[in-house]
Amino acid sequence: MTPESRARLEALGVVLRAYELHASMTEDGLRVVNPAVVGCCGAHPSDVISVRAREEDGGRAWFFTSWRHPIAEAERVVDAVMAIRDLLDGAPGAAQ
Numbered sequence: 001m002t003p004e005s006r007a008r009l010e011a012l013g014v015v016l017r018a019y020e021l022h023a024s025m026t027e028d029g030l031r032v033v034n035p036a037v038v039g040c041c042g043a044h045p046s047d048v049i050s051v052r053a054r055e056e057d058g059g060r061a062w063f064f065t066s067w068r069h070p071i072a073e074a075e076r077v078v079d080a081v082m083a084i085r086d087l088l089d090g091a092p093g094a095a096q
Helices: 003-018 077-087
Strands: 022-025 030-033 046-054 060-064 070-073
Touching: 003 022, 003 030, 003 046, 003 060, 003 077, 046 070, 046 077, 070 077
Parallel strands: none
Antiparallel strands: 022 030, 030 046, 046 060, 060 070
């Protein structure tokens, strides 16, 4: 993970925590947990968010899920927060 990617993920984590999600850095990226919802496969819904270049967008930095699905351009933190909240809302298949 590059220092720039880490800085972007840490900034995203600050905003996610303001929305009462748990966010902590791991070696793979930013682990985000929604403690307000019961999970299907664990105690609570969670995912590990990463930053990588998105070739379809001219190589710009984007946030991605652990399944390598794009979330939002890394410059659009609020859009990323809303998408991650939807992803971890506890409704199976809601964030497609």
